[in-house]
Amino acid sequence: MSNRKNYGMIIDTRVCVGCSACVYACKSENAVPEGFCRDWVVQETSGSFPALSMENRSERCQHCDNAPCVTYCPTGASHYDEYGTVQINRSRCTGCKACMAACPYDARYVHPEGFIDKCTLCRHRLEKGLETACVSICPTRSLNLVDFNNMTPDSRALTSGKEVYRQKEHAGTEPRLFWISARNKPGA
């Protein structure tokens, strides 16, 4: 057990259908302005007819342990917090957009009010012991909130025996979103 938390997600792409409930839940929960989103859904199909394969996944800020946005932020507005997540302090953000250029996941956008915005992993809900809005609405339970410093047996079981990957791991960002690949055979 560790007192320091390190929140992230384990996302099961085997069951995700790309419905986008997570996106709308986030937009309502976080008052995300019209025309913007903090999370989004990707449906990726590979192959050629009829040998096709598909992966659906809900994407968002990866709350990297080695986050280029934090590295690059000139004012310290982008920072790590005690939950192991990456946050933006709006009252220090100049809107210089360096973090947006630095993010290999294109997770950020310029809020119409000028500051840079992105997924907070619903920090205000974490503080109350709640799961994020996207996790709590997900009809397929593809999204799982996990404290990687205090893994429960349930969260360990999520990935055990399965092919799990992280996105753009070779960027050295140490992302905190783990993806259960859709390539796993049924019942893996």
Add this chain to the structure above:
Amino acid sequence: MKYGQNMSRRDFIRISSLFLAGAAAMPVIPAGILSGMGSRPEGKTDGKIVYSFCEHCFWRCGIAVHVSDGKVTKITGSEHHPLSNGRLCPRGAGGTGLLYDPDRLAHPLVRETRGGRQQYRKASWDEAVTIVAEKLYKIHGEYGPGAIAMLHHGFGVSFFKKMLSEIGVNKIAKPSYDLCCGPARQASVLTYGYPSDTPEGFDIMNSKYMIFFGTHFGENMHNTAVQEISEAIRRGAKIAVFDPRYSTLAGKAEHWLPIKPATDIAMMQALMHVLISENIYDKPFVDQYTVGFGELWDSVREMTPEKAAEITDVPAEAIRTVAREYAFHAPAAFVHSGRRTNWYGDALQRIRAIHILNALVGNFRMPGGVVAFQKFPLPQPPAAHEHPAYEKEAYSKYPFFPQDEPSNTIASHEIVQQAIAGEIKALLIYGVNLPETMTLGRQAALDALQKLDFSVAVDVLPSEVTGYVDVVLPECTYLERYDDLDNGRAFRTPFVALRQPAVKPMFETKPGSEIARMITDKWGLHGVFAPTVEAGLDKKLKLAGSSLEEIKKKGVLVMPATDLYRKPGEPLNLKTPSGKVELASAQLKAGGFDAVPKYMPHPEAPRDYYRMLTGRKPMLTFGRTANNRFLGDLASARENEVWVNTAVASKHSLTNGEYVHLKNQAGVVSEFPVKVKVTERIRQDAVYMVHGFGHSSKQLTWAYKRGASHNQLISRTDIDPAMGAVGFQNNFVTFVKEA
């Protein structure tokens, strides 16, 4: 009275934006709720939670409506409601987009002719309701109750149903029967002796092998079913999908079999052939609990996988593999009957074939197989007035149309045809956007609307249909009203759910319960409805040993789980004529139809035309959400695309992302262009486009001109001669390049 007089034809009226929410009451729409800007500090969604149920699709999941300062800030899945189980689909989460839609109808409107021009004017509720009551009364007096009909879609219709039954009007149709669930319902009646329901009676969660024909869970976000499929996948279930298109569900499948469209029954017959010829069906079950096996075998004996392969374009070996795997995993295996089941006018037989495939492996009331969920036994208070003569009258001419559903006594296309023929003089349209609803296509709908003596629409939005009626009554949304109790859903834990208002009705809108009461009052029929809707609900709940006060807390009363599975040797006591599962239906035979399903070829596409297939996007429910800008905001929700196979695209020199018009076999060209999606995900003999786009009403400021209307391109319909459902997939389109 000016309305309706000297009106040989009803001009389409573009409702003045002055009568819509945006202009009427900008201050009433909380600034920035939709945009999310400046309305409240981030994450401050505390406040009260109102438990209700959703109206964005027919599934009716439980919702938790979060209200703060009298405004709905977000909607999540109710943790108490068995169908949502704390989770919700995107459409349910998007209810605020309807509630705060600036295009909402704000006032009652009455058609009038002024200076030779037809237009709507704002009317008081009393005036509008008086007109409706008088007109219906007059037509009733002159032509009898059979000259009045109602088309409805939506849970709030119950009050209008009751209102009409008070004057003996029972010509009531829901287009969803014709287009969607009808064939599955009646096929279940004919095979098992009881109608199929919502959620469909499949023990998905515990299944090990699931076969789907064309149904695309995941794109149709039926919350509970999607939750259970996900759970089944986690538990290792395998999926086989027969679909000309690589749907999201096909993306989850072990086997995707891109079947040639319109050949499904041949495939089902071949699967039966393999099950029987390889003797891997459940012989004891078939012997003990079914009738008509011999007739069935005779009918599929010739349909070898090799023969089916020629018809369906699926390799014979793949057919054998699926059949064997299915039998291997049975009884924890099923073939799903799907939703929106009517494609080619033979859906009753196709779904029958599905039920037969299920019966052959003996999965009836077995874990992971076909099950019969139970409904909450809610005692109904005695009716205030009895109209036995009318209630018994059957209206539909189709022999296997349901006889036991008061809210669906006739096919909606029969109403359209009777209106065109002048038999129906007055029509009440509740929540049905007729020109964009698939019954017989757009032109027939417009012809019917022109011909009526009187029509009234009860709606929330200025959808196309509201431009063609005499009176428009603006109902408030499902988030602003009580409705009847929902015990129409059968599930593992039977339940009854409450719809209750989260906020007060906005503008001059009223709940349906009040509108119906006002009309019956005008007729002098007082006491049809309880003094208040709350009192009526309370009375019903008291009969069930609860109260309105109690159910308001969680929005639902839930019973313990029922036992879904049969014991060895237990009699089935089915309500079919034989008391058994009817592989061959003597009823159908007596009606002059095939007792067992037989494959019949359907029309093929003309050269350079492609069969037009349809479906939906997960965040949209056709008309209900078309103008919802909160839901429409996402990149993939903004318009529909026409999916074109890569080879077809290259043949027609189409590039990905370009806009084309579509032209159908009857020469109808889509009003608006549609974006081409060049894809490997569809066969070369079909194209696919999502229904519910391409709206022509300018008052739907979001939906207007987005994508192309699928409905507009339906010129040919195939009506099931047995049960009256409408198939519309025998329509073919080609591409017309933008000049």
Add this chain to the structure above:
Amino acid sequence: MIESAREIISTKINPGVVPHLHIWEWHIPLYLFLGGIAGGLLLITSAMIVMKRHFGFGPKDEGEGCPCLAVRIGSVLSPALLGLGMLFLFLDLAHKLYVWAFYTTIQPTSPMSAGSWILIAFFPLAVLQAMVVNRKYVEGLGIPLVNSLIAWGDAHLVKVALLNAHIGVGLGIYTGILLSFFSARPLWSSSILGMLFLMSGISSAAALMLLLAPKDERHIYSRIDANAIWVELVIVGLFVLGGITGPANSHGAMMHLIAGDHLMAGMPYMYWFWGVFVLCGLLVPLLVEVLENAGVHLHLPPIAPVLVLTGGLVLRFLIVFAGQTWHTFM
């Protein structure tokens, strides 16, 4: 991989990152261009001062420590252009009221934080140097504090100029480093970008001084310019080769720049890069200046410096835009 073998449906809508990053528009390339010229001007003027004061080289002394008129003007232009560039930088900020946040912290890992301090550090000595070389005008104002500063500066002018030369180089490199630290943007993620922008800044600055210099001083700047262009050409070659021979990310991004059909102001990147930047911005002026320096007088209007300046501007726009229109690090 076959193009059609991957189909993606995404719900993402954020403008600025969809369909590709376009968060930085004209402000940033202009700022980088002006910053580069400012750095180059400071380097050249400082070098001229050191050469004159310390080694006695250079054109005629005007008697106030200033080697020549061009240096006098260049010294003033350097901080002025940087100030203008910083104005564009400020205009680009989306949250302008919070600009102070740059100056309440030092973020050691952030080039932009370092840059914001470099920009501030640039001004005192550059302005001092400009005042010293222009003392005959400034002293006329009769501000005692200024005059004593000028007196101190004049006494230490060589040291000040040496320091300024380094600051100029630093600023020039910084304008490139600002981009090259973004490993998420494959085109920018090249450490030679700093040298490229430095040399481009120097050649542009030399070209600008060539335009400003009196006729008899021009040959100096022409020579500086020709040499800077020559070095810049080599660096451009290395930059391009490094990209082409790099892994898929860099290769794709470089091809997007040098062979891409993405449009900038209606013309594909490829034409901008080879036609406008390399040919018109580097090769033609190099040829003209080499010929001039070799004594072949073409009697042309000063097209060479104008072309160099245009090329330098186009380079900043190309790099900033092409870096954003290519996909993120994969």
